[in-house]
Amino acid sequence: MINIKNLTFGYRPKQMVLENLNLQIKPGHIYGLLGRNGAGKSSLSHNICGLLFPVSGTCQVSGEIPAGRDPKFLQQVYLLPEEIYLPNVSIKSYLDIYAPFYPAFDRDMFYRFILEFDIPKEHKLQDMSYGQKKKVMISFALATQAKVLLMDEPTNGLDIPSKKQFRKIIAGVIKDDQLIIISTHQVKDLDSLIDYVLILEDKQIILNQPVENITEKLAFKQVINLDEVASPIYNEGALKGYAVVAINHKKENSRLDMEMFFNALLSEKQLVLSQFN
Amino acid sequence: MQFSIHRIWLLIRKQWAENQQLYILGTLAIAGIMGAIIVFNMSSRLGLETRTQQFILFGGAIATGGVFTSTILSQFNEKVKGIQALTLPASALEKLTVAVIYCMVIFPIVYFVMVYPLIMIGHYIDNNIAHQPNTLYKLEWDDNANDLFVTYFMLQTVALLGSVLFKRYVFIKSLIMVIVVFFGLRIINPIAAKYIIDTDVKTGFDVKVRETVYNEANKPIYKETVKAHYIQPNVDAYPYADMVVHYGGYNKYVKGASYSTSQTKLHHQYNTLFLILLYLGMPFLWIITWLRLKEKEL
Amino acid sequence: MDFNNTQAIYLQIADYVCDKIQLKVWKEDEKIPSVRELAVMLEVNPNTVMRSYEYLQHQEIIYTKRGMGYFAQANAAKSILKTRQQQFMNEELPLLFKKMQLLSIPVTELQNRYEQFINQKNN
Numbered sequence A: 001m002i003n004i005k006n007l008t009f010g011y012r013p014k015q016m017v018l019e020n021l022n023l024q025i026k027p028g029h030i031y032g033l034l035g036r037n038g039a040g041k042s043s044l045s046h047n048i049c050g051l052l053f054p055v056s057g058t059c060q061v062s063g064e065i066p067a068g069r070d071p072k073f074l075q076q077v078y079l080l081p082e083e084i085y086l087p088n089v090s091i092k093s094y095l096d097i098y099a100p101f102y103p104a105f106d107r108d109m110f111y112r113f114i115l116e117f118d119i120p121k122e123h124k125l126q127d128m129s130y131g132q133k134k135k136v137m138i139s140f141a142l143a144t145q146a147k148v149l150l151m152d153e154p155t156n157g158l159d160i161p162s163k164k165q166f167r168k169i170i171a172g173v174i175k176d177d178q179l180i181i182i183s184t185h186q187v188k189d190l191d192s193l194i195d196y197v198l199i200l201e202d203k204q205i206i207l208n209q210p211v212e213n214i215t216e217k218l219a220f221k222q223v224i225n226l227d228e229v230a231s232p233i234y235n236e237g238a239l240k241g242y243a244v245v246a247i248n249h250k251k252e253n254s255r256l257d258m259e260m261f262f263n264a265l266l267s268e269k270q271l272v273l274s275q276f277n
Numbered sequence B: 001m002q003f004s005i006h007r008i009w010l011l012i013r014k015q016w017a018e019n020q021q022l023y024i025l026g027t028l029a030i031a032g033i034m035g036a037i038i039v040f041n042m043s044s045r046l047g048l049e050t051r052t053q054q055f056i057l058f059g060g061a062i063a064t065g066g067v068f069t070s071t072i073l074s075q076f077n078e079k080v081k082g083i084q085a086l087t088l089p090a091s092a093l094e095k096l097t098v099a100v101i102y103c104m105v106i107f108p109i110v111y112f113v114m115v116y117p118l119i120m121i122g123h124y125i126d127n128n129i130a131h132q133p134n135t136l137y138k139l140e141w142d143d144n145a146n147d148l149f150v151t152y153f154m155l156q157t158v159a160l161l162g163s164v165l166f167k168r169y170v171f172i173k174s175l176i177m178v179i180v181v182f183f184g185l186r187i188i189n190p191i192a193a194k195y196i197i198d199t200d201v202k203t204g205f206d207v208k209v210r211e212t213v214y215n216e217a218n219k220p221i222y223k224e225t226v227k228a229h230y231i232q233p234n235v236d237a238y239p240y241a242d243m244v245v246h247y248g249g250y251n252k253y254v255k256g257a258s259y260s261t262s263q264t265k266l267h268h269q270y271n272t273l274f275l276i277l278l279y280l281g282m283p284f285l286w287i288i289t290w291l292r293l294k295e296k297e298l
Numbered sequence C: 001m002d003f004n005n006t007q008a009i010y011l012q013i014a015d016y017v018c019d020k021i022q023l024k025v026w027k028e029d030e031k032i033p034s035v036r037e038l039a040v041m042l043e044v045n046p047n048t049v050m051r052s053y054e055y056l057q058h059q060e061i062i063y064t065k066r067g068m069g070y071f072a073q074a075n076a077a078k079s080i081l082k083t084r085q086q087q088f089m090n091e092e093l094p095l096l097f098k099k100m101q102l103l104s105i106p107v108t109e110l111q112n113r114y115e116q117f118i119n120q121k122n123n
Helices: A041-048 A071-076 A091-101 A107-116 A130-143 A160-173 A211-217 A258-267 A269-274 B005-042 B050-072 B079-087 B092-128 B143-165 B170-197 B269-294 C009-022 C035-042 C046-058 C076-102 C107-122
Strands: A002-012 A015-025 A030-035 A056-061 A077-080 A148-152 A179-183 A196-201 A204-210 A218-223 A232-237 A242-247 B205-214 B220-231 B243-246 B251-254 B257-260 B264-266 C062-065 C069-072
Touching (some): A015 A041, A015 A204, A041 A148, A041 A179, A077 B079, A107 A130, A107 A160, A160 C035, A204 A211, A218 A258, A232 A269, A258 A269, B005 B092, B092 B269, B143 B170, B143 B269, C009 C046
Parallel strands (some): A030 A179, A148 A179
Antiparallel strands (some): A002 A015, A232 A242, B205 B220, B220 B243
């Protein structure tokens, strides 16, 4: 669905944010895009939705070139940025203004999400809190039924019950021909939803793996003593012993700890990546 | 190239719904300012002269229109609003068309419908209460009105281009651009004119003028070819100024009656050329604006 | 649902399904929630639930009827019990024995305590 080849991008010449980046993404999955601050996550998602143009290389989304910003393309790709702008109108007017731009927009779905998020329908958008606005936009984004949904820190600003609602909504809405890319630092909020992990580092996607592949190759454990683990890769001291990432010799079925995995990958890059080749 | 009337309509509606309050207040503010200017001019010694009326009407349109136009595409220049403006499913051509409709159709209509009655009221008071012998300026299509309309649309076009060309201080930068272009033309024009019409435009030269004498009934009674001095009176003027043949103030006796000649305006091909360039300039600048909007990145 | 941090989520979901079947919340030979319903209920990716269901199918705890969804096997509760007994014997009991040995607790003590526990429960 998304096919990126040798993409190079930078805001200034000689100062590239992404360099020779390659990425293939399939529909039907929820991808978690992880990377340090300033690694270029936004640049990548903006290239995918046609807000920024590659310096060189190609980017294709469902066979189209995003930079053309064809209306048909824009109807199929929705970007939910971290900071959002909402005009000073009611939810209903907002729908009347914007929904007709998306032919597949499902109003019932939108109102169902608004109800689930517990948002007062008659309020003006600018009187709402950041979290409420975010929830309106999440509902809108999903109701467009766009084939590619890019979400930047969607759970930022959401209260605890809303995060739960968010997970329920996403779990209920994703379709086989749809793709959601969530770029986030709040991995704990979302790690039960994400089934593919993308890691952006050194101006490239250095890892693109399904969660089951990661836990097949690596074991995530809590131990009292480090010598209980054969071939540990990375560990962090915890209150009772250690959290460890190790090579999964014994074919254990451990649960992926995304934070640990990310830290392990950054500190032991060669060793971790070599498990996947 | 994507162009859908339905989406144009949606965009027009969106622009209005999002800026409703601002536009209503802005319209009232313009009415207030223009009203004040009219009142101020009524209190001058000669009252609200016809020329002043025209100047207020068009000067106001050009100034307020310029401000309005420089804001119409402003959302494309802001990071947060820009994401929405750029990813909204409509083509750049559709988005630009809506901006053009707002700046060059809706705004001038609203402006003239609102300000012209103010001038009429001002004139009525000026005429009937202050008893000034001024006549009401009528919106007629004469050379002057033509020039003013062209100036209006040209400046709106430039402001529109400026608003996609610059990211910050759009209005100021567009204004500077207009000033640079205007004075640039004033400097280049005599030089260009000199090359194009191949003469010394400063001192002029002699030409032959075909002279026709008319009687009181406006019937030609006499034709003759005479020598006249050909000058370019506004050598440093803007390109489409007319040439004037310096041939005024001679008295002639034809069949016992005395006729006097007046200065003759004459259109040189050079003029036409620049006029065509001027009119072509507008769609040309729209195309540049469109291309720029298409290529606009966040 | 709160998942623990040690076991793969798909296995925890499988466990959850087994619990429901064993406790007869979901009856044998009856339809169990669809992949989508369970995903929403547990706030997980539908693909993960799909994996759990495939795993349970493989274990012959559930089966699928074309176009109708997933059903609990006729003798699912029994086979779950059997599997879990085995699991207890093979995995949890050795750990218990290890600790009993470490703390010098005789097996008879364990038997007494167990009988007390059963009596308490029956009263």
